[in-house]
Amino acid sequence: MTDLNERRPTPSHDVVYPGREEARLVPLAEYTRRPVSEMRALAASFYAEMNRRRTVRDFSTDPVPRELVELAIRTAGTAPSGAHHQPWHFVVIGDPALKERIREAAEREEFETYQRRMSEEWRTALAPIGTHWVKPHLTDAPWIVVLFKQSYGILPDGTKRKNYYVEESVGIAAGMFITALHHMGLVTLTHTPTPTGFLRELLNRGKNETAVLVLPVGFPHAEATVPDFTRKPLEEITTWHTADDAT
Ligand code: IYR
Numbered sequence: 001m002t003d004l005n006e007r008r009p010t011p012s013h014d015v016v017y018p019g020r021e022e023a024r025l026v027p028l029a030e031y032t033r034r035p036v037s038e039m040r041a042l043a044a045s046f047y048a049e050m051n052r053r054r055t056v057r058d059f060s061t062d063p064v065p066r067e068l069v070e071l072a073i074r075t076a077g078t079a080p081s082g083a084h085h086q087p088w089h090f091v092v093i094g095d096p097a098l099k100e101r102i103r104e105a106a107e108r109e110e111f112e113t114y115q116r117r118m119s120e121e122w123r124t125a126l127a128p129i130g131t132h133w134v135k136p137h138l139t140d141a142p143w144i145v146v147l148f149k150q151s152y153g154i155l156p157d158g159t160k161r162k163n164y165y166v167e168e169s170v171g172i173a174a175g176m177f178i179t180a181l182h183h184m185g186l187v188t189l190t191h192t193p194t195p196t197g198f199l200r201e202l203l204n205r206g207k208n209e210t211a212v213l214v215l216p217v218g219f220p221h222a223e224a225t226v227p228d229f230t231r232k233p234l235e236e237i238t239t240w241h242t243a244d245d246a247t
Contacts, residue, residue, distance in 0.1 A: 050179065051231070056187035057131070058224035059141040059216055066094070068184055069143050069217055076177035082164030087150040088173050091203050094143050098202075102146075103138035105198040106191070106214070110135065113194055129227050137189055141216030145188075146199055147174055148209040160208070174213055181217060187224075188215045 034042075073090045081087060093099055110133035118126075138144060149170040153161040163169075174190070181188050191214040193199070199211035 053182040054226045055189050056220045056224050057137055057189055058221035059137045060219040060221045061140050062219050064142045064218055072177055072180040075180035076173045079173035079176050081169035085153055085163045087163040087166045088170050089148040089209060091146040092143055099139050099144055101202060103135055105202060106135050106138055106193045107133055109193055137216040141218040143217040145215045145217055146211050147213045148205055149212050150208050152208045170212055186217055187220050188217050190215060
């Protein structure tokens with residue numbers, strides 16, 4: 001193995017990148033390397049589990065312990081982010097009156113979107129999914145989680161701190177949140193109300209924050225249905241450049 005110190009630039013190379021010596025690096029302690037056979041088994045069962053995930057639009061009103069939602073948010077909060085600024089904020093709504101207000105406001109926007117803002121092409125793309133402007137899941141699901149991105153952070157002294165790769169970071173956190181919910185047996189739906197300004201107002205968030213996803217969280221309704229979808233095969237979503245076929 002190469003000595004890591006040899007692969008790192010020496011301070012004299014850091015003309016355009018001062019401060020490198022200040023990195024606070026600690027040993028990678030919580031990592032276990034496993035035999036490939038074990039890795040294969042873990043990967044295959046995780047894939048099988050994730051391949052059972054479905055976006056669900058019909059929710060049961062059964063309650064979900066708050067602790068479970070907290071665990072999913074903790075999991076999402078482990079996502080990598082630009083400069084480790086963690087530019088996300090999760091607002092969790094269980095109050096029926098507030099859920100009702102969010103539903104009303106979302107349906108008002110969605111009505112406009114579905115009736116007027118969407119192009120014919122867009123409407124056609126959505127037809128197989130059967131979505132519409134009526135959003136009963138926003139009041140049926142026991143929790144609604146609104147995921148905000150923070151275009152900049154605000155330090156304790158009130159100064160602004162720039163965030164980096166905000167869309168990427170928040171997108172990854174959203175994926176991990178969805179994965180965590182699925183893993184514990186809950187379902188969700190990535191609702192994308194557009195425009196989202198009403199959520200900042202209703203939920204009293206600062207102007208550095210924009211809602212990117214509304215995720216109702218709960219159990220599926222006993223008669224829930226889902227679109228008859230298949231997923232793109234591996235070959236279609238992958239291109240390899242391997243060592244063996246290098247010319
Ligand atoms: N934002 C709307 C419309 C919508 C758009 C796409 I693209 C979808 O895949 C599903 C819905 C909504 O949330 O209903």
